[in-house]
Amino acid sequence: MAAQIAKKSTSNTSTYAGLGVFLMLPSWAVIGFFLVLPVGMMLIYSFLTKEFRGGVIWEFSLNAYDQFFFDRGLFGDAPPVIEWTYINIFWRSIWQAGVATFFSLLIGFPTAWFIATRTGPNKSVWLFLITIPYWVNLLIRTISMKFLIRDTGPLNEWLLSLGVISEPIHIINTSFAVQLGLFYSYLPFMVLPIYASVERYNFAYSEVAADLYASRRATLTKIIIPIVKPGIIAGCILVFVPSLGAFLAPDLLGGAKNFMIGSLIEEQFKGNAGNWPFGAAVSMILLSMVLVVLTFYARQQAKEGAR
C-alpha cells in the first residue's frame, strides 16, 4: 500500500507547490534528530571502550566486535579462536524466526485467500477480525500465551481433564514456546500483505487453467502462488524481521535457555552485563542483517515492478 501511495503521488496536481520542503521540515527534524542521529551515535559507541556498570570511555576500541567474534581466553592474551557463544545466539534467533515465519505462512496464506475471496460486507469484517489482535498490546498477548501454556495452565488442565494426556505437557521455557510466541505475535502481519496480493489477482487465470484441465493443486502451485509471490515475500519479511529482534517472547516464554538477540542486547543495557559498546555492536550487526533483508526485498519489488 505504501509503495502505491508513493507511486501515485507523482502524478497528483499540486495546490501547495513550493511548500513541500517547508511542510516536510518537522518530519525531517524529528526523525532525523531523534532516530537517524541516534543510530549514528550507536555506531560510534560500538567503537568505544566500555565503562563498568554502563556508559563508555571516549577511547577508540575494537573490543566490542572482537568480543563478538573471538575468544582470547580468560586474560585476553591467548591466541584468538572463534567465539561461538554469540554467533550461536544469532543462529538460534534466525532459526526461531524462520520457524515462526514458516508456520505463519502455512496458516496465513489459506486465511488470506479465504478472506480475499469473500464477497460483500462480510469481507471487511473478516479482515477486521484479523487486524484486532495486532493492535492489542504485545506484552499482554505474550502474557496471555504464557498463562495459557504454563504447566498448571488452562491448556494442560483441560487436556488432563479430557484424558488426552496423563501428565502435563511441558511447553513453557522450551524453544517451541518461543516459536509459538513469535508465531502468535506476528501472524496478522502475514495475512494482510498476502490478502492485498490476492485481492488484485485476476481470477480469469484460474478459469483458463481450469478450462485447460489443470488440477486445483496445479493451479495453486503453478499459477496462483507465482502471481501472489510479492505478497508472500512481504508477509514473510514482516514476520521474520520483528521476530529476529524480538525481546518479549524469548524473555517471557523461553526462559534463560532460549536467549535470542533481543535478550542479549537488553542484558547489556538493562541487565547485569552492563557493556554498552558490546550492546551497540550487537545492535549494529542486527540492523545490518535487517538492512540486507530489506534491500533484497526492495530489489525483488523493483524486479516485479519492471515486469
Add this chain to the structure above:
Amino acid sequence: MARKLDIRHFPGFLPITYLCLFLLYAPLIIVMIYSFNDSNSITIWGGASLRWYGEVFWGVESAKFKAAALNSITIAVMAATTATTIATLAATAMLKAGRFRGKSVSFALINLPLMVPEIVTAVATLIFFSAIGFTTGYLTILVAHIVFCIPFAYLPIAARMQGIEDVYEQVALDLYATRFQAFRLILLPLMAPGIISGFLLAFIISLDDFIITNFVKGAGIETLPTAIFGAVKQGIKPNIMAISTLLLLVSVVFVTLSYLVGRMGQNKK
C-alpha cells in the same frame, strides 16, 4: 456462477481460517475469563466475581498502577497529537505539493521507524540521550514515542488524502482564498476522518509500547506496560489479568473507532 465460485474455493481453507482466528483469540479470551476468577490462585476456578477489578482500582498496588496509567495516557495523548500534526503536514507535502528536493528520501524517512527493529531504536535512543547528557524520564519517553508514532499516523492520513481530488482547493484558490485558507477550510475538514483515524492508531501504538519505553524511561517512572512487565516478573497474579483485560478493551475500542471513522469518511465520499 457455480463454476466461478468453484475456482475461488480450496477445500480446507475455511477450517484453517477458523483455526487462525481461534489461535489469535483463544489466549486473550481465556485471560479475560480468568480475570473474573474469585479465587486467590490463578489456576483454580473459584466462581465469578469482580474482586480483582476492585483490587486494581482500590487495592494495595492500585496507587502504583494508577500513576503508571496516568503517565501512559498523558504520553499517548501528547505523542499522538504531535505525531498526527507532523504526519498531516508530511502527507500534504508528499501528495499535494508537487516535486521538491528530497521528496524520494522523505518517503523512506517517514517509514524508517517501521523498518529499524524496535530494540535497535531503543538502544540508539538511550545512547543518544545519554551522550547529550539528557536525564532519562518522562520527556525522553515522550520524544521517543513521537518518533515511532509518525508512520502509524501517516498511513491512514495519506490513504485518505489520496482520495481527495485537487479541484476543491483549486476552486477555493480561484475564489481568492489564500493557500492557508484552502488548507484550513477545505483540505482539513475533508481530511478529518483520516486524521482522526491516524490519531487513534498512534494513540494505541504509544499506549502499547514496551521495549522502547523500557530502555528510555530511566529509574522511578513507569508506564502501564513497564509496570505490568515488572509485576509479571514476580509471577502472573490475578490483578495483572484484570489490568490486562482493561487495557485490551481500550485497544479494541480504539481500533474499532478508528475503523468506523475511516469507513464513515469513505461512505460520505
